[in-house]
Amino acid sequence: MSVISPQSHPTYSVTKGIEFCYGHRLLGHDGPCRHLHGHNGLVEVEVRAASLDERAMVCDFAEIKRIVKGWLDRELDHRMILRRDDPLVAPLQAAGEPVYLVDDNPTAECIARHIFEHASAAGLPVARVTMWETPTSSATYSRPSP
Numbered sequence: 001m002s003v004i005s006p007q008s009h010p011t012y013s014v015t016k017g018i019e020f021c022y023g024h025r026l027l028g029h030d031g032p033c034r035h036l037h038g039h040n041g042l043v044e045v046e047v048r049a050a051s052l053d054e055r056a057m058v059c060d061f062a063e064i065k066r067i068v069k070g071w072l073d074r075e076l077d078h079r080m081i082l083r084r085d086d087p088l089v090a091p092l093q094a095a096g097e098p099v100y101l102v103d104d105n106p107t108a109e110c111i112a113r114h115i116f117e118h119a120s121a122a123g124l125p126v127a128r129v130t131m132w133e134t135p136t137s138s139a140t141y142s143r144p145s146p
Contacts, residue, residue, distance in 0.1 A: 016068070026107060044129065107139070
């Protein structure tokens with residue numbers, strides 16, 4: 001008789017990719033990222049479940065899109081994502097430029113965490129968020145399963 005450990009329970013997952021454009025800069029960075037610049041970002045949102053729902057789904061891709069893309073379009077798309085204490089915040093706001101303020105440097109890691117927290121708060125059983133800043137560079141945020 002084999003014993004199944006808690007780590008060996010089957011898990012289903014689906015992943016939705018969502019694109020958006022944003023700009024940022026990193027305060028205290030030695031390289032070119034200290035200057036304002038932009039990215040065509042790709043976010044991958046992975047949702048997991050131990051079992052499928054009555055539709056034989058973990059989650060409908062359209063639901064992930066509605067929750068995450070809707071929020072990205074309203075809050076981050078075509079905005080400068082800046083740290084709250086960035087000296088450029090006030091001049092950009094005075095010029096009518098759209099900015100989104102965060103507490104930490106707006107690195108790919110922090111943006112991934114920010115999106116993860118929004119998706120979780122909206123009720124998605126999100127397992128991880130991967131933020132592709134360029135086609136070859138990504139950062140992932142996840143939390144251990146309870």
